Amino acid sequence: MSKPTLALIGATGAVGTVMRELVSTREDIWGEIRLVASARSAGKLLRVRGEDVVVQALAPEVFDGVDVAIFDVPDEVSAEWVPVAAARGAIAIDKSGTFRMEPDVPLVVPEVNPLDARDRPRNIISTPNCTTLSMMAAIGALHAEYTLKELVVASYQAVSGAGVAGPARLYDEIEALAGDRTVGQSAGDVRKALANKLEDDSPFPAPIAFNVVPWAGSYKDGGWASEELKLRNESRKILGIPDLKVSATCVRVPVVTTHSLAVHARFEREITVADAHRILEAAPTVVLMDDPANGVWPTPVDVVGTDPTYIGRIRQAVDFPNTLDMFVCGDNLRKGAALNAAEIAELVATEF
Amino acid sequence: MSKPTLALIGATGAVGTVMRELVSTREDIWGEIRLVASARSAGKLLRVRGEDVVVQALAPEVFDGVDVAIFDVPDEVSAEWVPVAAARGAIAIDKSGTFRMEPDVPLVVPEVNPLDARDRPRNIISTPNCTTLSMMAAIGALHAEYTLKELVVASYQAVSGAGVAGPARLYDEIEALAGDRTVGQSAGDVRKALANKLEDDSPFPAPIAFNVVPWAGSYKDGGWASEELKLRNESRKILGIPDLKVSATCVRVPVVTTHSLAVHARFEREITVADAHRILEAAPTVVLMDDPANGVWPTPVDVVGTDPTYIGRIRQAVDFPNTLDMFVCGDNLRKGAALNAAEIAELVATEF
Numbered sequence: 001m002s003k004p005t006l007a008l009i010g011a012t013g014a015v016g017t018v019m020r021e022l023v024s025t026r027e028d029i030w031g032e033i034r035l036v037a038s039a040r041s042a043g044k045l046l047r048v049r050g051e052d053v054v055v056q057a058l059a060p061e062v063f064d065g066v067d068v069a070i071f072d073v074p075d076e077v078s079a080e081w082v083p084v085a086a087a088r089g090a091i092a093i094d095k096s097g098t099f100r101m102e103p104d105v106p107l108v109v110p111e112v113n114p115l116d117a118r119d120r121p122r123n124i125i126s127t128p129n130c131t132t133l134s135m136m137a138a139i140g141a142l143h144a145e146y147t148l149k150e151l152v153v154a155s156y157q158a159v160s161g162a163g164v165a166g167p168a169r170l171y172d173e174i175e176a177l178a179g180d181r182t183v184g185q186s187a188g189d190v191r192k193a194l195a196n197k198l199e200d201d202s203p204f205p206a207p208i209a210f211n212v213v214p215w216a217g218s219y220k221d222g223g224w225a226s227e228e229l230k231l232r233n234e235s236r237k238i239l240g241i242p243d244l245k246v247s248a249t250c251v252r253v254p255v256v257t258t259h260s261l262a263v264h265a266r267f268e269r270e271i272t273v274a275d276a277h278r279i280l281e282a283a284p285t286v287v288l289m290d291d292p293a294n295g296v297w298p299t300p301v302d303v304v305g306t307d308p309t310y311i312g313r314i315r316q317a318v319d320f321p322n323t324l325d326m327f328v329c330g331d332n333l334r335k336g337a338a339l340n341a342a343e344i345a346e347l348v349a350t351e352f
Numbered sequence: 353m354s355k356p357t358l359a360l361i362g363a364t365g366a367v368g369t370v371m372r373e374l375v376s377t378r379e380d381i382w383g384e385i386r387l388v389a390s391a392r393s394a395g396k397l398l399r400v401r402g403e404d405v406v407v408q409a410l411a412p413e414v415f416d417g418v419d420v421a422i423f424d425v426p427d428e429v430s431a432e433w434v435p436v437a438a439a440r441g442a443i444a445i446d447k448s449g450t451f452r453m454e455p456d457v458p459l460v461v462p463e464v465n466p467l468d469a470r471d472r473p474r475n476i477i478s479t480p481n482c483t484t485l486s487m488m489a490a491i492g493a494l495h496a497e498y499t500l501k502e503l504v505v506a507s508y509q510a511v512s513g514a515g516v517a518g519p520a521r522l523y524d525e526i527e528a529l530a531g532d533r534t535v536g537q538s539a540g541d542v543r544k545a546l547a548n549k550l551e552d553d554s555p556f557p558a559p560i561a562f563n564v565v566p567w568a569g570s571y572k573d574g575g576w577a578s579e580e581l582k583l584r585n586e587s588r589k590i591l592g593i594p595d596l597k598v599s600a601t602c603v604r605v606p607v608v609t610t611h612s613l614a615v616h617a618r619f620e621r622e623i624t625v626a627d628a629h630r631i632l633e634a635a636p637t638v639v640l641m642d643d644p645a646n647g648v649w650p651t652p653v654d655v656v657g658t659d660p661t662y663i664g665r666i667r668q669a670v671d672f673p674n675t676l677d678m679f680v681c682g683d684n685l686r687k688g689a690a691l692n693a694a695e696i697a698e699l700v701a702t703e704f
Binding site for chain 2: 156177179183184185186187188190211212213214215223224225229245246249251253254255256257262264273290295298300302303304313316319
């Protein structure tokens, strides 16, 4: 049995870079690994498994002989090219929002709903939004035993969730403001200082250094940001709870990489902190860091660049029955993006 | 009728500095203004109403002839000296946590429960924790018409909430890390870079630059941080809802000043976004910034240094009845601390 061929589409982006690292360091189950990007990047040499690989321009024939194709490209590129890959016989694993809520496309988190990956009538599998993913392994483990009913979530989202331009902008803003020990103390002073020093080309709708920005994604009816509705709709689909109640507020914070979430979760029956600890200690890919009396809880700078979902600050809500309050951290480029796609690819690779 | 005498105890601190600015710029209703601090600061000259005033050391006789004394000192100093001031005839307005939950001490937000300030059997009035205060004018206005039942809150708390050492540490960390465009991308790299450059004397239990820290206050039973329980208990007392259900997760963010809160609030009956807009537009000291389709919502750097409570991102929860999700910003040194105390002082000054 020959090893399956993998294609990475969008190999040059922020997630693509992590993806190349992951396939170079995880178990080597792949035969050929093909790197694909826009025509602009074609011909470039990129490192995979210690070797230089020539980037190919996206075209129908790059999918010939491909068994699994992982797409990390904008929604409109996925809309056009994911069906092309699937039609040419590849199992297409798509990171974009295009197909996630299609009823005949499974939305998969391998720790939570691995079997859904087998039922893929269109040969397409979607991987969730990074914010949803950052909590899902932990929440899914609790749900499996206690049955989730309601989620109220507030996010602390890293700038790399906005692509490579996100960290570049945060570093630019920090450099522009560092050394001024009065900045951030009067209304508009940060905007003024940045306007004097930087181009007006931020991927964020407000200054992100010394600030938090309560907006992520595009505008939706009712004043919702797309990211907030994705968290709701995708959580329902992944967990298989069509009537799960969800409210989310998504906020960008000046963290490079790793999304954090404050989660208020109501279950069908009483769940104690000890119950949650027992489940989360046993959950694969989840790391419990919960000893606040000794200063133990996860923070982004302590977990960035690693694979697990970290959870701490688990408290039984004082006034709400059957409810836990928690704090979850996950690297949005790894489990939140590249790692989940790689894990789905490994899951379906066992079929070859 | 002579103007009342005001004493500011803790005049040299972060809040004390704002307090001196406020009494210098708000309506000049005070006769003498006495500045009081620890013996260490006695003899210093500090500016109030355009004049230099000599700081006096805290002692029983500094309260002689004082009508209103505003305390911004640590809990244990308040515990000792607030009763001394009250016994000497001053109305003591205390910013510490010491007396807030005492049944015979009112906890006052002038926009919400001004009449409570008149019922003060011990001659002491407490002013709330800065996190509670940062949302209270807005939440109180909504409660007055729609009756609040439940609050789920996640905070984005500024470093100045930890006193003058907070901003100093954030500026230090930013300076130490600026220019390194790889920092924050692998676990522990921020800690390592800071350990090489800064003393290990942070007021925060983890790096605060490029990070968020899910801890504020001291450890309480059940894994709660004191700040989270204060938000619950103080909200109940100020709003006069003894059975209000509250869950909070408090998180420190790298913002100099202005606390933000993601608030999920359930009311007794249905409340639409239009209802909330009507109430909040009319609410004194509240500024509605809620036009997300045009990028209008509050952020800390746009509102810091100003008095109002800012609110935006108001959405009717999709899955929860009678519930709004919102984002609130308030300057934690102004409305969150000095301003509320000044407003209480002005309220009781009308009695003289």
